[in-house]
Amino acid sequence: MNPSVRKSRVFITHEIQDTAQLANRIIVMTPRPGRIYKELTVDTPRPRYEKALADDKFYHLVEEIKQSFIKQGVIKR
Secondary structure (H helix, E strand, C coil), X not given: CCCCCCCCCCCXXXXXXXXXXXXXXXXXXXXXXXXXXXXXXXCCCCCCCHHHHCCHHHHHHHHHHHHHHHHHCCCCC
């Protein structure tokens, strides 16, 4: 495999914490029709073990994603 070739993977999920743990970039979509609502960059260091997941950055990222869904009416308070 050529090390200069970069690959991307697309995960579609409803698991917010898993998304924040696995992704480098998160695209929050709107309900139908699916449009980009918000794009977030995950800058917590890798590997993201339990210590990193307890960090304030991780908590705020998860909360920002949740608030995006609440504002769209996808998640009820």
